[in-house]
Amino acid sequence: MILDPETDLSFTRTLNAPRALLWACWTTPEHIRHFFVPKPYGIDSCEIDLRVGGRFNTVMNIDGQLMANQGVYLEIIPQERLVFTDTYTEGWKPAADPFMTAIVDFADAEGGGTTYTATARHRSAEARKGHEDMGFFDGWGTVATQLEAYARSLM
Template sequence: MTFDPETDLRFNRRIKAPRSVLWECWTTPEHIKNFFVPKPHGIEKCEIHLRVGGRFNTTMSVEGQTIESKGVYLEIVEGERLVFTDTYSEGWKPSADPFMTAIIEFEDDGDGGTTYTAIARHRSPEARQKHEDMGFFGGWGTVATQLEEYAQSIK
């Protein structure tokens, strides 16, 4: 994969938790609810069918509003990489207004932790800039901190 700074945003962090635990967190609905959006916002519902073309649907509560996101997995490499998008929903039904494709990568850091990378791919430079302006780096940073804290509590 080639990173395109015109349309992609990337966040990297070393997380003090094993890759296997982070993988479990990212692939289990009960775990997703504990870190996926910056608090005080939350996940009301999460549905995962972990296969290429399978659903990755979330219902978020953000400032009193309910926001539904329906998507599918495009690539799954056990313990290493998840790629999902809201460009399609399950059954390859196109979305009217897609936001991004997410690429989540996990790599052992050699010290019992994980190098965690999140890439958000957008359909245009304008969509990328909108996401950055919405707080991509701060939001994904908060999510990574919440993920680390939660992963450490369950391992």
């Protein structure tokens, strides 16, 4: 994948968990609740219809404020790649104010771990900068750390 430094944010990390387990965590609503937002914040609900065009909806709880996020899957390659966006909602209805498209890649790493890459694609350089200023690297890095810890608790 070719990144556009004007509109894309991305990082790669090796996680000490097998990719099949990380995939299960990313594709199961009950698992999403354990890692998807940096603690102490949480997920109050999650709906997944794991197919292209299927819904990926979450409700985040940020200090008691509920933030609904509705989106759809654009690409699904089992145990390799998930692409989802809030640009559309289920039924390919355009969102009024989309934020980003997320790409999560999983590849085998030495020792049974997983090379995990998270990418956020934005509509504009301004939207990308806003996400970076909001704490993309710290936030998504924390999510990766929480994902690894949660997945290891399931082993």
